[in-house]
Structure formats: C-alpha cells, structure tokens
Amino acid sequence: MIKIARLISGTRISQDIKNEITEEVKEMKRIKGIVPGLSVILVGENPASKIYVGSKQRGCEQVGFKSETIKMDESVSTEDVLKEIDKLNNREDIHGILVQLPLPEQIDKAKVLEAIYPEKDVDGFHPVNIGKLVTQQECLVPATPLGIIEMLKREDIIIKGKNATVVGHSEIVGKPTTLLLLNEWATVTICHIETRDLKIHTIDADILIVATGVPYLIKGDMIKEGAVVIDVGINRITKDKANQELLEWRKEDFEKKGATLIGDVDFLRVEPKASYISPVPGGVGPMTIAMLLSNTLKAAKNIVGMK
Numbered sequence: 001m002i003k004i005a006r007l008i009s010g011t012r013i014s015q016d017i018k019n020e021i022t023e024e025v026k027e028m029k030r031i032k033g034i035v036p037g038l039s040v041i042l043v044g045e046n047p048a049s050k051i052y053v054g055s056k057q058r059g060c061e062q063v064g065f066k067s068e069t070i071k072m073d074e075s076v077s078t079e080d081v082l083k084e085i086d087k088l089n090n091r092e093d094i095h096g097i098l099v100q101l102p103l104p105e106q107i108d109k110a111k112v113l114e115a116i117y118p119e120k121d122v123d124g125f126h127p128v129n130i131g132k133l134v135t136q137q138e139c140l141v142p143a144t145p146l147g148i149i150e151m152l153k154r155e156d157i158i159i160k161g162k163n164a165t166v167v168g169h170s171e172i173v174g175k176p177t178t179l180l181l182l183n184e185w186a187t188v189t190i191c192h193i194e195t196r197d198l199k200i201h202t203i204d205a206d207i208l209i210v211a212t213g214v215p216y217l218i219k220g221d222m223i224k225e226g227a228v229v230i231d232v233g234i235n236r237i238t239k240d241k242a243n244q245e246l247l248e249w250r251k252e253d254f255e256k257k258g259a260t261l262i263g264d265v266d267f268l269r270v271e272p273k274a275s276y277i278s279p280v281p282g283g284v285g286p287m288t289i290a291m292l293l294s295n296t297l298k299a300a301k302n303i304v305g306m307k
Contacts, residue, residue: 004271004272005229005271005272005273005274005275005276005277006155006275006276006277007276007277007278007279008151008155008230008276008277008278008279008283009279009283010147010151010278010282010283010284010285010286011286013150013151013154013286013287013290014147014286014287014289014290015286016154017150017287017290017291017293017294018059018062018063018290021063021290021294021297022062022063022064024297025063025064025065025297026064028297028300028301028304028306029064031306032304032306034093034300034304035064035065035066035300036065036066036095036096036296036297036299036300037065037066037067037068037091037093037094037095037096037296037300038056038060038065038066038067038068038094038095038096038097038098038122038296039067039068039069039070039088039091039094039096039097039098040053040056040057040068040069040070040098040099040100041069041070041072041081041084041085041088041097041098041099041100042069042070042071042072042100043072043073043074043076043081043099043100043103043104044072044073044074044103045074046102049100049101049102052100053069053100055289056098056289056292057069059289059290059292059293060296063293063297065293065296066093068094070084070088072084074104075104076104076107077106077107078106078107078111078112081099081103081107081112082111082112082115085097085099085112085115085116086115088116088120089115089116089117089120094120095120095296095299095300095303095304096120096122096295096296096299096300097116097117097120097121097122098116098121098122098123098292099112099113099116099123101172113125113126114126114127118139118140119140119299119302119303120299120303122140122143122292122296123140123142123143123292123295124139124140124141124142124143124146124176124295125142125171125172126140129141133176133179133180133183134179136183140295140298140299141176141180141295142172142173142176143289143291143292143295144172144173144177144211144232144284144287144288144291145173145176145177145179145180146180146291146294146295147284147287147288147290147291148177148180148209148232148284148287149177149180149181149184150287150290151230151278151283151284151287152207152228152230155276157207157228157276159181159184159185159186159207160184160185160186161185161186161187162186162187162206162207163186163187163189163204163205163206164181164186164187164188164189164205164206164207164209165191165201165202165204165205165207165209166178166181166188166189166190166209166211167191167192167193167195167198167201167202167209167210167211167212167217167218167264168192168193168209168211168212168232169190169191169192170211173211173232174190174192174211175190177209177211178190181207186207189201189205192212193212193214193217198217198222199221199222202222203222203223203224204224205223205224205227206226206227206228207227207230208227208228208229208230209230209232210229210230210231210232210233210263210265211233211264212233212264213233213234213235213264214233214235215233215235215237215262215263216262216264216265216266217233217264217265218231218264218265218266218270219266219270220266220269220270220272220273221269222270223270223273223274224273225273226273226274227273227274227275228275228276228277229265229270229274229276229277229278230277230278230283230284231263231264231265231267231277231278231279231280231283231284232263232264232284233262233263233264233265233280234261234263234281235261235262235263235264236259236260236261237259237260237261237262238258238259239254239258239259242254242260245268246260246262249268250262261280261281262280263279263283265277265280267279267280
C-alpha cells in the first residue's frame, strides 16, 4: 500500500486567516472608526515585483484594509526613497510600510529598510525587529517564516523537542525561520547550498524546511519516513527546460502557460515518504500574503492602542 502525505494547503489556511482578519477589521472600525492602512513602495518595473505587489493589494481589498502603492522610477536615488518613507512614517492613516525587494543596485537597501519605523515595519526586516526576535520580545516578524510556523501549528504538528533542519540561510526566510523554530523549542540545524553532504543533515530531520531557489535540491533519499516537509522554493520552469516526467505531471500548465512552478523539493519522490508536505504552488506562497496582512493588523492595533 502506497502511503500518501497529507498536503498542507497554504491556500486553505491563508483563507481562514484572512477571514479572521476581516472580522477583526470590522471590530476595529466599530470601536476606533479606522481601518488598517498599508503602503507599498515599488521601485522600477520588475515584472515579478509587480505581481507580488498586486497580490498584496488584492489581499488588502479582501480583508477591508486601506492600501496604496507608491511607484517610483528605476533611476531614483536612496535619498528619494528615504523621503517617501519619512512621509509614510508620519502619516496617521498608514500603519504598515513595506519596500518591495529587490531594489535597483544604486539604492542602499540597508539604509532604506532601517528608515522605516520599527512599529510600521510589517516585513519585519528592521534591525530592531530582528533583535527583538532573537531576544524573544514582542515584535513584527518576517511574513514567510511566520507563515511557515502558522502552517505547522494549524495542522497540529508538534514543534517542541523535534529535530528541524532549515536549508537556506537568507535574511528573509532561513535565518528568521531558524529563530522562530528555536523559540518554539525545536533543535535546529541550518544549512545552505554550499553545505557539504547535505543529506547527512536532512535525513534525520523531523521537520525539513527548504528555501534555496534550487529546483529538485531535496531528493527522496534525503528525508526520513514520516518527515514534515515545507517547500518554500518557487522556481519557474519553461517547457523547453522540463524533463518528460514534469511535462506529463504539469501537462495542463505547459499547455496553457508554457511554464510551471515547482519548489526546491523533488515532490514526486519526497511526497510518498513524508507525513505532511506543502505543495508548490499553493503552499507557503499564500501564507506569506496572509501573514503580511496579519502583521499590518497587529501594527495598526499596537499604534491605536487596541489589544
């Protein structure tokens, strides 16, 4: 008998979260007469960035937030962006500010992210928020790591005492995910694409989280039976780059779009051994948007003095 892993649907869980946020927004409007406001700064014409910003705007509309996008030319300077952030920091109707990454190379990303007031930093990238995360103080936490933990908790997956391996050490996903897992009392190993003998570190993981941007990095023989696998990778594969197995598995995608999205995990090989696995698409991606909205609501409640 072939065992099938339970799919952790980020689409379903994120919708539950958005429904909860919608009700809280109604309550805030009733008590305080305001709704949370999110402002996104988009620099340049990066197609992927435009898609992400559009998803954030739609999410805001769904839950009843005020939202706006400030579009800036590709050639703007760091000072130009800092001026916009300063205006947003001082606006009472804006409770969350995020700058869509990546930024053009002439812009000092660190300066830009540090200019956002920590209490409005809904991406959770400000050094103050990262420092508070390290010291387990209340703060705004990066959305994707927060979404990963929320997925595990809402599926009643025990984290405390488990061996967790994080593959990927970015500031956006890998490092904050490691901190959150430690704060939940997991024993954590962190690896990356330069780790030697990666399988040694993944094979004993009760919970495996992969965020590298390398398709098929994790093979079926790299996980143990019953592992929980969270695939954060989003890799676009065009028809001409796909192998025969992928062409057959994602036939509809290739026929309609000429491409498909896959994660960092070899899903067809890993899924039969896992107890739970998040799909790509429809796993972590929707959770990132939901937790960004959750952070914006949290920021708004903190700013206006609601518990």
